[in-house]
Structures are given as C-alpha cells and as structure tokens.
Amino acid sequence: MRGGTPTLAEIAREAGVSTPTVSKVLNGRADVAPATRARVEELLQRHGYRRRAAGPPSRLFDLVFHELESAWAMEVIRGVENVAREEKLHVVLSESAGALSPGQSWVDGVLARRPCGVVLVLSDLDTVQRTQLASREIPFVVLDPAGDPADGVPAVGTNNWLGGVTATRHLIDLGHVRIGLIGGPSRMLCSRARLDGYRAALETAGLRFDPRLVREGDFHFEAGYSAGRDLLSLATPPTAVFAGNDLQALGLYEAARELGLRVPADLSVVGFDDLPLARWVGPPLTTIRQPLVAMAETAARLALSLGRGETPATTRVDLATSLVIRHSTAALNPPV
Amino acid sequence: MRGGTPTLAEIAREAGVSTPTVSKVLNGRADVAPATRARVEELLQRHGYRRRAAGPPSRLFDLVFHELESAWAMEVIRGVENVAREEKLHVVLSESAGALSPGQSWVDGVLARRPCGVVLVLSDLDTVQRTQLASREIPFVVLDPAGDPADGVPAVGTNNWLGGVTATRHLIDLGHVRIGLIGGPSRMLCSRARLDGYRAALETAGLRFDPRLVREGDFHFEAGYSAGRDLLSLATPPTAVFAGNDLQALGLYEAARELGLRVPADLSVVGFDDLPLARWVGPPLTTIRQPLVAMAETAARLALSLGRGETPATTRVDLATSLVIRHSTAALNPPV
Numbered sequence: 001m002r003g004g005t006p007t008l009a010e011i012a013r014e015a016g017v018s019t020p021t022v023s024k025v026l027n028g029r030a031d032v033a034p035a036t037r038a039r040v041e042e043l044l045q046r047h048g049y050r051r052r053a054a055g056p057p058s059r060l061f062d063l064v065f066h067e068l069e070s071a072w073a074m075e076v077i078r079g080v081e082n083v084a085r086e087e088k089l090h091v092v093l094s095e096s097a098g099a100l101s102p103g104q105s106w107v108d109g110v111l112a113r114r115p116c117g118v119v120l121v122l123s124d125l126d127t128v129q130r131t132q133l134a135s136r137e138i139p140f141v142v143l144d145p146a147g148d149p150a151d152g153v154p155a156v157g158t159n160n161w162l163g164g165v166t167a168t169r170h171l172i173d174l175g176h177v178r179i180g181l182i183g184g185p186s187r188m189l190c191s192r193a194r195l196d197g198y199r200a201a202l203e204t205a206g207l208r209f210d211p212r213l214v215r216e217g218d219f220h221f222e223a224g225y226s227a228g229r230d231l232l233s234l235a236t237p238p239t240a241v242f243a244g245n246d247l248q249a250l251g252l253y254e255a256a257r258e259l260g261l262r263v264p265a266d267l268s269v270v271g272f273d274d275l276p277l278a279r280w281v282g283p284p285l286t287t288i289r290q291p292l293v294a295m296a297e298t299a300a301r302l303a304l305s306l307g308r309g310e311t312p313a314t315t316r317v318d319l320a321t322s323l324v325i326r327h328s329t330a331a332l333n334p335p336v
Numbered sequence: 337m338r339g340g341t342p343t344l345a346e347i348a349r350e351a352g353v354s355t356p357t358v359s360k361v362l363n364g365r366a367d368v369a370p371a372t373r374a375r376v377e378e379l380l381q382r383h384g385y386r387r388r389a390a391g392p393p394s395r396l397f398d399l400v401f402h403e404l405e406s407a408w409a410m411e412v413i414r415g416v417e418n419v420a421r422e423e424k425l426h427v428v429l430s431e432s433a434g435a436l437s438p439g440q441s442w443v444d445g446v447l448a449r450r451p452c453g454v455v456l457v458l459s460d461l462d463t464v465q466r467t468q469l470a471s472r473e474i475p476f477v478v479l480d481p482a483g484d485p486a487d488g489v490p491a492v493g494t495n496n497w498l499g500g501v502t503a504t505r506h507l508i509d510l511g512h513v514r515i516g517l518i519g520g521p522s523r524m525l526c527s528r529a530r531l532d533g534y535r536a537a538l539e540t541a542g543l544r545f546d547p548r549l550v551r552e553g554d555f556h557f558e559a560g561y562s563a564g565r566d567l568l569s570l571a572t573p574p575t576a577v578f579a580g581n582d583l584q585a586l587g588l589y590e591a592a593r594e595l596g597l598r599v600p601a602d603l604s605v606v607g608f609d610d611l612p613l614a615r616w617v618g619p620p621l622t623t624i625r626q627p628l629v630a631m632a633e634t635a636a637r638l639a640l641s642l643g644r645g646e647t648p649a650t651t652r653v654d655l656a657t658s659l660v661i662r663h664s665t666a667a668l669n670p671p672v
Contacts, residue, residue, distance in 0.1 A: 063429075068414050081404060093426075095417050105424060221615070254620075281586070281616075282586075282590060
C-alpha cells in the first residue's frame with residue numbers, strides 16, 4: 001500500500017473482499033456479514049481512511065438526545081431548527097432512550113444518510129463510533145449543559161460554576177446568611193460545578209459552608225419538593241435556597257406552600273435554566289439563565305463549519321449564564 | 337395511452353421530455369426547469385400516477401409543525417418518537433415557520449427522501465401538495481388538536497366540545513353559578529368547540545349563559561392574565577373560570593394573585609391540555625387532559641398503516657379527553 005490515504009480498492013484487497021463490500025460498510029448498509037464489517041472497519045480505522053465528498057451534500061442534520069423528557073429539550077430543538085431553517089436543512093431527531101451512547105442502529109442510519117452535521121445532547125459517542133463518523137467526514141458536536149466534555153470532542157456548554165456563584169451572591173447581596181442548596185445528582189459534573197460555585201460565593205463573602213443546608217436532588221420536581229420539606233423543617237431553616245434548577249425550585253415552592261411559608265416574604269428561591277415556565281409560575285422565578293437556544297444554535301453552526309473543512313478558533317465553547325431577577329427573591333427581613 | 341396507470345415513459349412522451357426528467361420530478365430533484373416540472377406534475381396528477389415501490393423502504397418519518405413554540409410540541413414529539421423507536425425509524429422534524437402550509441422546499445425534500453409516513457401538526461397541505469405526496473405513495477396524517485380537519489384527510493384529534501362540557505360541569509357540580517370562560521382565538525375551531533361545550537353545560541344545568549363572563553384569548557399566558565384581570569374586576573366577578581387552556585390558566589393565577597384572591601378559596605380555575613407543568617404550579621392545576629402523546633402515537637401508526645396499503649376502519653380518529661382533578665378547584669363557599 002502507498003503512503004497517504006488508501007483507496008477503497010486497496011482496503012478491499014487487504015480485507016480480502018470486493019470493493020462494493022467496502023462501499024456498503026462505508027454507507028452503513030445492513031447486508032454485510034458482521035465479521036466482514038468488523039474487518040473492514042478495523043482497516044478503515046487503522047489507515048485513517050477519509051471518504052472523499054461524493055455526490056451533492058445531504059440536506060439532513062442529525063440531533064440526538066439522551067432523553068426527550070428533559071424539560072429543556074424543546075429549547076434545544078428550537079435552536080437547531082433555527083439554524084436548519086437558515087441553511088435549508090432538515091433535522092433528523094433521535095433519542096437514545098436511556099442509553100448514554102446512541103446505539104449501533106443509529107450509527108448505521110447516520111452512515112447511510114450522511115447528514116451534513118450531528119449535534120449530540122448529553123449522549124456521547126464511544127471511540128469506535130467516533131472513528132466511524134470521522135472516516136465518513138460526518139462532523140459532530142456535543143451540546144453539553146451537563147459540563148462533562150470528552151477529551152478533544154467539539155462541544156458547546158455553559159459555565160455552571162459561575163452560574164452557581166451568581167445565584168448565591170444574589171442571595172448574599174439581599175442579606176441572607178443561612179442559604180440552602182438543593183443540588184443535582186452528584187454523578188453529573190454540572191451539579192458539582194454549581195455546588196462548588198455556591199460554596200465559593202459563601203466563603204469569599206466570609207460565610208461558613210454548612211453541609212446541613214445542602215441536599216442532593218435529581219433535577220426533577222419531586223426531588224425539590226422532598227429536599228425542600230426536609231430543609232424547611234430544620235430547627236433553624238434556611239431563609240433562602242438555591243434550588244439547583246427550575247424544576248427543583250417549583251418543588252420547593254410546593255413544599256413552602258404546604259408549610260405555610262410565603263415566597264419571597266418568608267423564603268427566597270433561585271432556580272437555574274430559565275425555562276419558559278419560570279415566567280409563568282407564582283411568583284415568577286428568579287433564576288440563572290442558561291442560553292439553551294443560543295447554545296444549540298452555536299453547536300449546529302460549529303458542526304456545519306467543521307463539515308465545510310473550516311478550522312474554528314476553538315472547538316470547546318462555553319456561553320455565559322446570566323441572572324434573571326423576578327419575584328421569588330427579596331431582602332432578608334425587609335423593612336415594612 | 338392505455339387504460340390504467342401510465343408508465344413513466346408514457347408520461348415522458350406526452351410531456352415531450354425524457355424519462356429521466358420525469359424521474360427527477362418524482363424524486364423532488366431541483367435540477368428541472370420550473371415550466372417542465374409544472375407540465376410533468378400536471379400530467380402525473382391528471383393520470384392519477386402512482387409510483388410503484390422502488391428499492392428498500394426508507395427508514396425516515398416526517399413530523400411537521402406549524403410552530404415549535406407551542407407548549408405541547410414536546411408531547412407530540414415524544415409520541416412520534418415512541419412509535420419511531422418501536423419501528424426503528426428516524427424522525428425528520430420541520431417547522432413551517434408561521435406559514436400554515438409547509439413550503440415547496442419541504443415538499444421537495446419529502447419527495448427526495450421518501451419517508452414512510454408524515455404527521456402534520458396543525459399545518460395543512462394544499463391540494464397540489466396533497467396530490468404530489470399521493471402520487472409518490474407517501475402517506476400523511478394531520479394531528480389536529482385544533483379540531484379543524486380538511487375534508488377526507490386522515491386526521492387524529494380530540495373531542496374539544498366534550499372537554500368544554502366536562503370542565504364546566506365540574507365547576508357546576510362544585511356549586512358555582514357565576515362561571516367565566518377565557519376562550520381561545522375565535523378563528524380556531526377548537527376554541528369554538530370548547531365555548532359551545534361550556535355553554536351547553538351551563539344551559540343543560542339550567543344556568544344562564546352570560547356573554548359578559550366570556551373573554552377571547554389566544555392560548556398564551558399574557559391573554560389569560562389580561563382577560564383574568566378584566567373578569568376579576570367586574571362588579572360581580574365570577575367565582576370560577578374555565579381558562580380555555582393551561583397557559584391561560586397560569587395567566588389567570590397571576591391576575592388573581594395580584595388582586596389578592598386565593599385559588600381555590602376565592603376562585604376556582606380549570607385548564608385544558610394537562611401539560612407537564614400543570615402538576616408543578618401552585619396550586620397544582622385541575623384541567624382537561626388532552627392525551628397528546630397517545631394522539632401523536634395514533635397519528636404516526638395510522639400513517640404507517642396507510643403506507644403498508646392497509647385500509648383502517650376510519651381515517652378520522654378522536655381520542656377522549658378526561659378531567660384531572662388537582663387543587664385549583666373547590667366547592668363554592670366551603671363550610672369551615
């Protein structure tokens with residue numbers, strides 16, 4: 001074999017199969033024996049094979065979710081659709097249905113339809129899948145609000161740590177001292193980042209970090225409710241709580257209502273995400289805005305840019321969070 | 337030309353073009369002059385041309401929205417994804433971006449990728465587009481929560497009138513007499529159906545329909561808020577309001593809060609839709625459940641069934657609404 005990228009015929013000869021068989025593997029066709037497919041994939045990977053552009057570019061763009069149930073999935077879809085509309089692309093939507101990596105049937109589908117880009121939400125590809133996409137020149141970007149980027153994978157996220165600092169500082173500035181936290185699941189890096197931001201804000205303001213005021217949730221309403229009941233039933237309960245995300249904030253609202261506490265007169269609450277519903281709840285929720293639509297747009301544009309062979313200045317982009325003050329926070333012991 | 341369906345060659349001869357050109361038009365390819373395309377389309381339509389199945393069936397399924405902003409879009413997406421996962425299909429998502437019919441670029445894309453089915457949400461196809469899809473054997477179903485089906489078009493909806501009756505009866509059963517309504521936009525048939533149901537429930541219970549207690553909204557939060565301020569500021573305000581949908585119910589909550597009225601002690605509220613957020617607001621919202629996930633599943637299955645050449649018992653399916661009682665409704669003047 002010559003130096004440089006081998007041709008299909010050379011790969012075929014080395015694998016002991018016909019050129020059309022190699023072509024079928026490249027195109028994700030199902031009618032290839034698994035052993036043959038594995039041998040061809042191995043050779044494609046070993047030689048760093050890169051497919052040359054063939055035919056007109058596809059008008060499809062793939063968007064893959066770990067789970068569509070997520071309250072902010074709609075925001076992400078809208079962002080990707082905005083870019084698709086501008087670029088006259090059609091978005092193929094998939095859900096990995098609980099698995100953290102999309103399955104091989106998704107990869108086969110992608111290889112067959114050759115989208116001009118892929119945005120993966122939370123899900124991540126394993127090394128083999130990454131190599132498969134790379135060898136077909138299918139660019140992909142991870143949209144990563146969980147703040148857990150794989151090494152060297154292009155990704156768009158947000159600064160969860162700074163968001164945690166901002167939420168907590170807002171409460172400190174209002175005079176609160178006993179500030180609780182309902183965090184996300186500890187296995188997610190974004191939960192850890194928000195917790196560290198909360199702690200940093202407390203300690204740089206000269207306040208003690210008190211683990212008794214911290215609970216672990218799972219980013220759902222019910223966790224906010226039960227952690228909220230728990231925190232508000234302490235002998236000396238917090239006067240303010242950073243709820244970790246908007247849904248947990250609503251669960252905390254419910255717990256406060258049941259205990260006869262008024263938000264914000266008796267309890268200040270800050271969320272995280274700024275979902276549309278944050279504006280509609282009573283009282284409207286003060287929260288840390290994560291620019292999900294803009295993040296999704298940025299991820300889609302980054303994938304298309306990579307697909308055009310451009311070299312972006314960076315392939316790891318964090319968009320800034322911002323504090324949105326509504327009516328769920330108030331000064332401690334406000335003057336009457 | 338013989339009787340029965342003409343061949344591509346016959347269409348080509350009559351149009352004075354080559355067979356590959358007819359084939360390009362069938363496949364939605366862009367490289368055909370507009371005049372030629374129009375002539376070929378006209379002949380395809382006149383002869384009732386039906387494409388024979390060619391090649392393996394596509395693994396794509398199309399889902400088209402009028403607007404993705406709609407609060408229940410996510411429910412619909414989840415329903416279609418459920419069916420797609422079972423059937424190992426990939427969902428192509430489009431938004432007609434304000435236009436009530438998807439544009440020609442969408443139709444061209446569909447003709448090129450030949451999905452095994454299409455679900456259209458609220459958007460409707462014009463007659464030409466319908467004929468184009470029919471001639472390529474691409475089955476489509478309208479998902480129609482607005483209750484406005486085009487004649488003869490397969491559609492899945494819900495019984496909005498009965499939902500309006502159920503919402504209002506629930507309030508009557510609680511002893512309310514002055515019951516307000518914040519309706520949807522009058523141009524949407526579902527708004528009219530819910531209003532008629534409201535009126536039917538009142539009149540069959542021997543209560544007078546009072547137009548002063550009725551306001552027109554647009555199904556968004558702000559309309560519920562301003563219509564709510566208006567109704568609650570009447571000299572004799574209603575003690576209960578059927579808010580037309582969940583978002584308007586939340587706007588009404590906000591109006592009540594501002595006026596110092598407690599839900600449900602001073603005001604009972606019923607929504608419509610049962611979005612996930614109905615469980616999370618304070619107090620949790622009593623509402624009419626529209627089974628959006630099941631409706632979307634039914635629409636997707638109906639399209640696939642039509643695509644397999646089956647003849648369903650009916651191509652217009654309405655799924656039932658149901659009353660979900662939570663904490664926003666209470667008996668009038670409850671005993672202490």
